[in-house]
Amino acid sequence: MFILLSYILVFSAYSLMNFPFLDFKNNIYGFTTDVINLIVIVAIFWVVQCSKLAKKAYFYVSTGLLLWIVGITADVLDEVVIPPYWVSLYVEDLCRTIGMTITAFGLFKTMLFMQKMHNRLAKELIMDDLTNVHNRRCFYRYVKNVTTPAYTLLIIDIDHFKSINDDFGHDMGDKILKEFAYKVNALFDDSSVFARIGGEEFAGYFPPSNINDVTDFSQTILELAHTINVKNDRFITVSIGIAQRIERELFDEVMKRADLALYKAKETGRNRYVVS
Numbered sequence: 001m002f003i004l005l006s007y008i009l010v011f012s013a014y015s016l017m018n019f020p021f022l023d024f025k026n027n028i029y030g031f032t033t034d035v036i037n038l039i040v041i042v043a044i045f046w047v048v049q050c051s052k053l054a055k056k057a058y059f060y061v062s063t064g065l066l067l068w069i070v071g072i073t074a075d076v077l078d079e080v081v082i083p084p085y086w087v088s089l090y091v092e093d094l095c096r097t098i099g100m101t102i103t104a105f106g107l108f109k110t111m112l113f114m115q116k117m118h119n120r121l122a123k124e125l126i127m128d129d130l131t132n133v134h135n136r137r138c139f140y141r142y143v144k145n146v147t148t149p150a151y152t153l154l155i156i157d158i159d160h161f162k163s164i165n166d167d168f169g170h171d172m173g174d175k176i177l178k179e180f181a182y183k184v185n186a187l188f189d190d191s192s193v194f195a196r197i198g199g200e201e202f203a204g205y206f207p208p209s210n211i212n213d214v215t216d217f218s219q220t221i222l223e224l225a226h227t228i229n230v231k232n233d234r235f236i237t238v239s240i241g242i243a244q245r246i247e248r249e250l251f252d253e254v255m256k257r258a259d260l261a262l263y264k265a266k267e268t269g270r271n272r273y274v275v276s
């Protein structure tokens with residue numbers, strides 16, 4: 001900013017001292033318009049310096065605006081003095097045109113950067129970082145907005161997960177969570193939702209369906225868990241609580257019943273499902 005202002009001052013002083021003067025009174029409107037243009041572009045340049053753009057976008061926008069400002073400075077001065085041909089051509093027209101083009105390219109890069117950032121944030125808002133399945137926020141928001149009457153909720157909890165962490169380390173725990181989430185997620189179709197809602201706790205939503213279909217599905221999850229190997233022939237097991245919504249029941253109440261059913265599954269020996 002300092003270098004830019006210095007340039008404007010030095011170039012203005014040089015032009016005023018070396019080039020012949022015009023009849024300024026006749027050019028007062030042109031001069032005023034050009035000065036306003038210069039102030040606006042310098043203000044935009046200043047805003048760009050204060051904002052946090054991506055490196056490349058920042059580089060292009062700043063360079064473009066700088067060249068543009070050099071061009072506009074010459075534009076302002078040619079309302080006061082008569083510049084030589086090379087100043088009009090190279091300093092004014094060429095700098096301004098190239099500056100505008102580079103700025104436009106920089107803005108295009110900025111838009112791409114914003115779009116990428118938006119997509120990333122939108123994904124982070126609904127996806128679980130570790131397992132890449134839907135997260136708790138997404139699950140709760142989705143099911144709370146469901147108006148269909150008899151949907152079914154599942155809460156799935158990996159048994160004795162703490163001991164996996166304790167015996168084989170946290171990295172192994174993470175690996176198991178990822179593998180389990182990936183495999184179970186593949187069982188869910190477009191009409192149902194699967195999500196990680198806590199540490200080793202997952203949830204499933206099914207649209208109105210026969211409860212026997214849901215228990216069959218739960219049995220498949222129990223069997224799938226037996227294929228996930230921790231180490232040395234040790235496989236995981238899971239417990240599942242199932243609750244089907246009763247008419248007018250609130251989402252939190254259905255979740256609570258599914259949670260109580262899960263508690264019962266744990267209490268009665270784990271590695272099983274219990275229907276509320």
Ligand SMILES: Nc1nc2c(ncn2[C@@H]2O[C@H](COP(=O)(O)OP(=O)(O)OP(=O)(O)O)[C@@H](O)[C@H]2O)c(=O)[nH]1
Nearest residue numbers: 157158159160161162163165170171173174199200
């Ligand atoms: N590796 C890993 N561990 C996690 C993560 N989130 C939670 N945990 C662990 O999961 C364990 C859950 O332990 P508990 O709530 O006692 O449950 P549990 O050992 O599975 O016992 P039961 O549920 O009663 O069968 C804790 O040790 C947490 O540290 C995670 O993202 N990665």
